[in-house]
Amino acid sequence: MGVAAEQAGEIGPPVKKGPLVKRQSAWTRATHWAWAISLFFLLVSGLQIFNAHPRLYIGQQSGFEFDNSVLSIGAVRKPDGSVGGVTTLMGQQFDTTGVLGYSGPPGREQVRAFPSWITMPSYQDLATGRVVHFFFGWILVTTMLIWFVASLLNGHLRRDIVPTGADMRKLPGDIADHARFQFRHGRHYNALQKLSYGMVLLILCPLMVLTGLTMSPGMDAAWPWLVDVFGGRQTARTIHFGVMVLLVLFFIVHVAMVVLSGPFNNLRSMITGKYRIDPEDRA
Amino acid sequence: MTRFSMRRRKFLTATAAGVAGTTLAGCDVFDPLLRPGHPVRDAMAGANALTEAAQRLLLDDNALAREFSASEIRQGMRPNGSTDPTDIDYLIAKQNDFAFYRLEVGGLVESPASYSLEELRNMPARTQITRHDCVEGWSCIAKWTGVPLAAILDEVKPRDSARYCVFHCFDTYGGAGLYYESIDMIDARHPQTILAYGMNDAALPVRNGAPLRVRIERQLGYKMAKYIRRIELVDDFSRLYRGKGSFWADLGYDWYAGI
Numbered sequence: 001m002g003v004a005a006e007q008a009g010e011i012g013p014p015v016k017k018g019p020l021v022k023r024q025s026a027w028t029r030a031t032h033w034a035w036a037i038s039l040f041f042l043l044v045s046g047l048q049i050f051n052a053h054p055r056l057y058i059g060q061q062s063g064f065e066f067d068n069s070v071l072s073i074g075a076v077r078k079p080d081g082s083v084g085g086v087t088t089l090m091g092q093q094f095d096t097t098g099v100l101g102y103s104g105p106p107g108r109e110q111v112r113a114f115p116s117w118i119t120m121p122s123y124q125d126l127a128t129g130r131v132v133h134f135f136f137g138w139i140l141v142t143t144m145l146i147w148f149v150a151s152l153l154n155g156h157l158r159r160d161i162v163p164t165g166a167d168m169r170k171l172p173g174d175i176a177d178h179a180r181f182q183f184r185h186g187r188h189y190n191a192l193q194k195l196s197y198g199m200v201l202l203i204l205c206p207l208m209v210l211t212g213l214t215m216s217p218g219m220d221a222a223w224p225w226l227v228d229v230f231g232g233r234q235t236a237r238t239i240h241f242g243v244m245v246l247l248v249l250f251f252i253v254h255v256a257m258v259v260l261s262g263p264f265n266n267l268r269s270m271i272t273g274k275y276r277i278d279p280e281d282r283a
Numbered sequence: 284m285t286r287f288s289m290r291r292r293k294f295l296t297a298t299a300a301g302v303a304g305t306t307l308a309g310c311d312v313f314d315p316l317l318r319p320g321h322p323v324r325d326a327m328a329g330a331n332a333l334t335e336a337a338q339r340l341l342l343d344d345n346a347l348a349r350e351f352s353a354s355e356i357r358q359g360m361r362p363n364g365s366t367d368p369t370d371i372d373y374l375i376a377k378q379n380d381f382a383f384y385r386l387e388v389g390g391l392v393e394s395p396a397s398y399s400l401e402e403l404r405n406m407p408a409r410t411q412i413t414r415h416d417c418v419e420g421w422s423c424i425a426k427w428t429g430v431p432l433a434a435i436l437d438e439v440k441p442r443d444s445a446r447y448c449v450f451h452c453f454d455t456y457g458g459a460g461l462y463y464e465s466i467d468m469i470d471a472r473h474p475q476t477i478l479a480y481g482m483n484d485a486a487l488p489v490r491n492g493a494p495l496r497v498r499i500e501r502q503l504g505y506k507m508a509k510y511i512r513r514i515e516l517v518d519d520f521s522r523l524y525r526g527k528g529s530f531w532a533d534l535g536y537d538w539y540a541g542i
Contacts (some may be wrong), residue, residue, distance in 0.1 A: 005346070034447055037374050040416055044310045049420065049421070052418070052419040052420060053417070053419040053420035053421050057418075057421075058415060060355065060420040060422065060424060061355075061357070061358075061414060061421075061424045062361075062421035062422050062423060063357070063358075064358055064361050064421075064423070065358035065360070066357055066358060067355070084346055115310070116310075116311065116460075117310060118310060119310060120310040120313055120317070121310070121311070121313070121314045121317050122311035123314070125317075125535075126418065126419065126536075127531075127535035127537075128317045128319075128324065128535060128537040130330070130418075130536070130537065131317075131324060131327050131328045131330075131535075131537075132317070132327060134328035134330050134331060134334060134542065135330040137327075137328075137330075138330050138333060138334075144392065166409060182514055198515025213542075215347060215416070215420075215542075216338075216340040216541060216542035217414075217416045217500065217502055217503060217542075218342055218501050218502065218542060219338065219341070219502050219541070219542065220348065220349060220498070221346045221347060221348045221349070221501045222338065222341040222342040222343075222346060223341070224349060227349060233414065233416065233422050234421075237420060237478065
């Protein structure tokens, strides 16, 4: 396919365009979308599971007669007689009526930690939440392993994920460019991309899987070091929740960057593998 | 070529809008697929067989759950589920501190037997301080004393065809029928699987399952049936109750609760 023909389909004044290059391997593309789907279902089923006991602790056990709680979400009767949602984070109380603790359409509000529009199923059903969570947990772990082996063999990991010394030297410039919403479109990831993808794929996702396994009494007997590494089953559960928050933040920034830096080009590279780079970046 | 490119762009936009729309509409769009009996749900629940197989592979049959020191017992054992059964047979058994209670052990065994609480207390005991993990997410550490189930099994001699140990309980919970639970012979013979009659150096309280509750330390709390009336060895639990082998499994929870 000719560059000229491709240009005719673009909107706006004719500008000098760089070439289409192959950027993403089929392994990366397939696993990317498998993760997008499974992380979505893991999030919403995970919030369903959390709602069964919406309280997080530090240590081996949950303090019922002592206080080792770091987060709790609940409902209270307010002085004016109405019911409200209260979220307590590190001893600090926040009124979260309508979102956390007490939510729902007017007249049909419910006492529930996370609101029904973000849990799966929408109604309280721990058993089903677990079915969905573990099914997609297996898909996530399997596709992570496939991606890791493929990326090790095809050089994606070394070339695109693990930052080099040169990347780190370019980091301040990269941050300044991103802050001004000026994006370079090179064949390879920039330093911020490498750092954020590396953080998610090599640190946060493995941490998510391991803290998840630490909540399993079977796995704790098989691999007793799990409990020691994370400082207790309840601490592991708290870390599992914290990493979820970080992954949601990553998702928001990731989608914002995709939109700001050329959604068509970015989506194309994750579907067909082809990416149009800047003319001066012809490498 | 141009048209193709435009069509592709529209497709991408429509897909993105579709995904965004689904999210905005809320997760309830998936609810119908998740009802018990729906093929999508049943297919997803199949992953639990994978979890069980993986854990059985990684977990030595005799690997122990962690035991804690006495200083880690920082609170009373949190009760859950039934805490004060009012079923008539339970009230009868409870009279005089369970003086007339007898645990019946039968099914696929060579020599069925029954035991009074006193007889069980006089058998060699095991005491363990372990962490109880509830499926809801909380944990609580307590000390449990009881008879290893393996010792009972050695006396009644399960037949070769016995594959599961079923615990029939006194209590009904939430109007959903009699509580029952089952485990395979690996967990039944595990050294930490005990029929507990004592908790935190006292007699097992009613709220925690008196006169007997089973401890299955490598699984979640809902497997550890309270108010045990009868133990039955079976080769297949599909004829019991609603056929899934456990009160909670009948209600959609996983039969294997190692995670």
